[in-house]
Amino acid sequence: MSVLVFAESTEGKFKKVAFEVTSYGKKVAEQMATNLVVLTINASNTSELHQYGAEKVLHVNNDKLTVFNAKVYANVIKQAAEKENANLIIIDSSANGLYLAPIVAVNTQAGLASNVIAAPSSTSPFTVKRKAFSNKAFQNTIITSENKVVGLAKNSFGVKENEVSGSLEEFSPTISDDLFGIKSTSIDKTIGKVTIADADIVVSAGRGLKNGENWGMVEELAEVLGAATACSKPVADLGWRPHEEHVGQTGKQVASNLYIAIGISGAIQHLAGINASKVKVVINTDPEAPFFKAADYGIVGDAFEVVPKLVENLKAFKAQNE
Amino acid sequence: MKILVCISHVPDTTSKINFTEGNTQFDTNGVQYVINPHDEYSLTRAMWFKEKQGASVTVANVGEAITEPTLRKCLAIGADDAIRINTQAIDSYSVAKQLAEAIKNGNYDLVLAGKESIDYNGQMVPGMIASILDYNFVNACIGLDIDGSTASVSREIDGGKEVLTTNLPLVIAGQKGLVDEKDLRIPNMRGIMMARKKPLQVIEAVNFTAKTNAANFEKPAEKSACKMIDADNVAELVALLHNEAKVI
Numbered sequence: 031m032s033v034l035v036f037a038e039s040t041e042g043k044f045k046k047v048a049f050e051v052t053s054y055g056k057k058v059a060e061q062m063a064t065n066l067v068v069l070t071i072n073a074s075n076t077s078e079l080h081q082y083g084a085e086k087v088l089h090v091n092n093d094k095l096t097v098f099n100a101k102v103y104a105n106v107i108k109q110a111a112e113k114e115n116a117n118l119i120i121i122d123s124s125a126n127g128l129y130l131a132p133i134v135a136v137n138t139q140a141g142l143a144s145n146v147i148a149a150p151s152s153t154s155p156f157t158v159k160r161k162a163f164s165n166k167a168f169q170n171t172i173i174t175s176e177n178k179v180v181g182l183a184k185n186s187f188g189v190k191e192n193e194v195s196g197s198l199e200e201f202s203p204t205i206s207d208d209l210f211g212i213k214s215t216s217i218d219k220t221i222g223k224v225t226i227a228d229a230d231i232v233v234s235a236g237r238g239l240k241n242g243e244n245w246g247m248v249e250e251l252a253e254v255l256g257a258a259t260a261c262s263k264p265v266a267d268l269g270w271r272p273h274e275e276h277v278g279q280t281g282k283q284v285a286s287n288l289y290i291a292i293g294i295s296g297a298i299q300h301l302a303g304i305n306a307s308k309v310k311v312v313i314n315t316d317p318e319a320p321f322f323k324a325a326d327y328g329i330v331g332d333a334f335e336v337v338p339k340l341v342e343n344l345k346a347f348k349a350q351n352e
Numbered sequence: 353m354k355i356l357v358c359i360s361h362v363p364d365t366t367s368k369i370n371f372t373e374g375n376t377q378f379d380t381n382g383v384q385y386v387i388n389p390h391d392e393y394s395l396t397r398a399m400w401f402k403e404k405q406g407a408s409v410t411v412a413n414v415g416e417a418i419t420e421p422t423l424r425k426c427l428a429i430g431a432d433d434a435i436r437i438n439t440q441a442i443d444s445y446s447v448a449k450q451l452a453e454a455i456k457n458g459n460y461d462l463v464l465a466g467k468e469s470i471d472y473n474g475q476m477v478p479g480m481i482a483s484i485l486d487y488n489f490v491n492a493c494i495g496l497d498i499d500g501s502t503a504s505v506s507r508e509i510d511g512g513k514e515v516l517t518t519n520l521p522l523v524i525a526g527q528k529g530l531v532d533e534k535d536l537r538i539p540n541m542r543g544i545m546m547a548r549k550k551p552l553q554v555i556e557a558v559n560f561t562a563k564t565n566a567a568n569f570e571k572p573a574e575k576s577a578c579k580m581i582d583a584d585n586v587a588e589l590v591a592l593l594h595n596e597a598k599v600i
């Protein structure tokens with residue numbers, strides 16, 4: 031018996047979530063008094079995983095797996111679980127992780143708990159806390175089946191250093207051509223821009239900015255902070271900003287360390303997408319804006335005055351702390 | 353083409369979230385139910401296939417009689433018929449199992465679901481249906497075209513999008529972007545009248561043991577009050593973010 035973590039990489043490099051799921055896997059393996067195995071596919075610097083507690087790294091290197099394919103990857107994960115006799119599999123909540131988890135669960139006859147935010151409160155019965163009702167509540171879920179899959183919510187457990195001297199094993203699963211029922215024809219990525227999914231800080235603005243031409247200061251603020259930019263739904267619907275930036279109930283989920291909301295009223299559907307962020311700052315002309323109730327820090331003021339000042343102050347702060 | 357749209361019946365987003373019976377049951381008191389917003393995108397795309405490509409559109413829900421008004425609303429929007437699989441939705445796996453059974457029996461070519469139900473936030477059911485049936489599956493779908501038995505699908509990835517090609521039968525988890533927001537439909541009077549006469553079939557559930565169960569619920573701890581900073585003292589905000597919140 032062991033715990034299997036799938037550590038995702040893109041173009042050979044691990045994403046931050048890979049270290050988070052590994053940290054989580056280490057913790058759960060300790061609780062269950064068993065060992066941790068971390069599976070990686072076409073990753074280059076596998077030794078990085080030992081820093082987060084990976085005792086054993088199982089590494090697959092195969093050209094057929096260069097482009098992510100959920101069904102194929104899920105099959106590789108299943109083969110790894112069988113080989114390692116793992117009955118608990120942990121997967122992240124990136125776009126690919128969310129795609130994989132239900133497939134892996136069905137293929138391994140496992141019960142799946144998604145959106146999990148903490149280590150199990152009990153390992154027998156296996157009980158985990160997960161987000162529900164758009165972050166307005168938590169659900170304690172018991173996985174009753176023998177095999178289990180946990181989908182870990184982003185930025186929930188955190189990345190925890192826990193250096194171990196680990197081992198590396200090459201693994202060559204069977205990859206059947208029959209699994210490639212879906213073919214990737216193109217991948218289009220915004221290069222060089224911090225994405226909402228990966229960002230530690232997100233700077234977001236709403237209809238209070240009056241029109242799409244006023245986003246220069248928001249982008250500047252995001253740049254000083256190394257943040258991703260985001261917006262409210264009407265802003266995307268009006269075409270002021272691209273749809274990928276829309277956060278909320280029907281848009282992206284943000285689980286960043288810091289979320290700065292400028293000229294956003296704080297409608298419940300917007301908050302549903304950002305409640306999981308740790309620290310929230312609100313800048314709004316209206317002291318009665320509902321967003322202040324959900325915020326940690328607030329400034330009542332005109333965005334067109336406050337944001338440029340904030341940029342200036344942050345630049346000064348950065349210069350001092352370099 | 354035969355399309356099945358999976359409809360999750362969820363509390364309206366503005367609903368108060370409370371629990372009863374020692375925090376083990378969701379308190380439905382005063383809660384308004386709606387079509388899950390992500391499913392609405394999928395239903396809207398299905399209507400396009402009906403109108404432009406002559407597809408038939410069935411909507412299905414796994415739930416008890418309380419979900420019927422939501423299915424009727426889908427019929428009023430334009431679906432041809434509805435199926436309710438009569439059982440309490442216990443966990444994602446059992447819901448997926450029930451839907452998979454109905455899909456197999458009805459020989460659907462295309463199954464459209466939403467990426468996530470906004471109540472239990474599972475993001476699990478569509479992928480499970482596809483895996484149970486061994487159909488192709490695309491998650492987080494933001495574009496779908498069908499030509500004969502070939503599908504061209506776009507999915508959202510972290511920081512961009514990916515275009516994929518595949519074949520029917522196919523399961524899709526749709527989300528915002530799949531259709532234009534302005535194409536979402538509100539049922540009109542005529543639609544509502546017609547919906548009354550459309551078939552809503554109730555079928556019994558197949559036997560299945562759930563793999564997870566919800567022990568109980570918790571509400572987040574009360575938030576402490578927002579710290580207000582003077583608009584003329586932005587430097588203080590920077591200091592607080594650095595020293596107190598430790599996020600910069």
Ligand SMILES: Cc1cc2nc3c(=O)[nH]c(=O)nc-3n(C[C@H](O)[C@H](O)[C@H](O)COP(=O)(O)OP(=O)(O)OC[C@H]3O[C@@H](n4cnc5c(N)ncnc54)[C@H](O)[C@@H]3O)c2cc1C
Nearest residue numbers: 236237238262263278279280293294295299300315316333
């Ligand atoms: C089913 C459904 C799903 C939805 N999903 C989402 C979703 O996913 N995401 C989402 O965001 N919304 C969603 N909405 C819409 C949501 O209800 C709100 O309408 C929306 O969030 C409001 O956007 P806003 O705050 O940018 O605009 P407004 O509500 O117009 O707020 C603008 C704010 O800017 C402030 N302001 C004005 N001028 C300035 C200035 N100069 N400086 C600073 N502040 C200023 C105002 O005081 C006001 O608070 C959804 C709605 C429904 C019904």
Ligand SMILES: Nc1ncnc2c1ncn2[C@@H]1O[C@H](COP(=O)(O)O)[C@@H](O)[C@H]1O
Nearest residue numbers: 358413414465466468469474475476477
């Ligand atoms: N009880 C249900 N009946 C029908 N479809 C459902 C049900 N629950 C979930 N679905 C479908 O599966 C999608 C994802 O749901 P979930 O996995 O619960 O987040 C939803 O958007 C629906 O399309």
